[in-house]
Amino acid sequence: MEYSARRIGKMAFYAKTPSGHDIHMDANESSGGDGSAPAPMEMVMAALMGCTSMDVVSILSKMKVTDYEYWISANYEHAKEHPKVFTSIELVYHFSGKNLPKDKIEKAVTLSQERYCSVSAMLGKTADMSMRIEYEGEEK
Structure with a gap:
């Protein structure tokens, strides 16, 4: 099984699970992100x-x-x-x-x-x- 994650912003990442689901993650502003998604x-x-x-x-x-x-x-x-x-x-x-x-x-x-x-x-x-x-x- 393989997971993948691709950077899509300052600290934002788009991840793909082996079952084909999409996950969006980001850091909050104090950590360099935009807070656009859960950390x-x-x-x-x-x-x-x-x-x-x-x-x-x-x-x-x-x-x-x-x-x-x-x-x-x-x-x-x-x-x-x-x-x-x-x-x-x-x-x-x-x-x-x-x-x-x-x-x-x-x-x-x-x-x-x-x-x-x-x-x-x-x-x-x-x-x-x-x-x-x-x-x-x-x-x-």
């Missing part, structure tokens, strides 16, 4: 949230859990010196709905973090990873 580290965090979310939704579907709303947020810290890797990441899994099966949700989130999410496994090599689940607006 690479922003994309890494988005990839983490996407990876674990796809796992969770897939696992819950296999468990026949379908009636819920879901979103994810992240809090992080990064190194002060270069390379400014993520040093701490907290993922917050948000669920909303009636009669949520908390045991199945907790199992799905745990399986994603401990077994399936490859992005989480990679970032866990440099960052202290933690997670929590919040049940919002739950009606009983």
